[in-house]
Amino acid sequence: MFGLTVRFEVRPDTADAFDALVAQTVPLIAEREPRTLIYTTHRVAGDPNARLFYELYRDRDAFEEHENQPHMHRFAAGRQSLLTGPPRIEFITFTAGTGVPVATDA
Template sequence: MFALVVRFDCRDEAAAAEFDELTTGAVAEITAKEPGTLVYATHRVEGEPLARVFYEAYRDREAFQAHEDAPHVREFHARKNPLLVGEPRVEFLTPADAKGLG
């Protein structure tokens, strides 16, 4: 398994609302088209209304690469980038003890 956490910081409230709409569409596409994506969980950050955090788990690195190369993900990245302040913070994880990760 291969996993990561990504933090996004939106420009303002309008950008955050648009980011959330884009996310809803992307998650629907990921759910329908990516069997190698095991978990794609999006979160709002308590006390930080402009921040979003995604937890993503993939069957393996190849499934992650297929995700990154998918047209719906490329479109999501292109459309979300103008809504953000700075670059997303990405942390690649090595899963250890867990419940529910297969």
């Protein structure tokens, strides 16, 4: 499996627009990306302008496929003016957990 977290800092005046853009994008990920195992978005307690994404893919190729989807290109372009700066991305290695779908070749 291949995973990452992404932290976005949104401008206070654009938080609702960012959340709307996310709400448009996530259903497309669920519908069109079977090798994206988990894609969750979160608000951060105590920091109303922060958004944290947790993403888990079957493998690195699935992540690359995700990044090249038209809906992700629209998301990347649409978020630019809504953020205070570039997102903070951390690549992570899954070690253990519950509720994680089993990655298969299907």
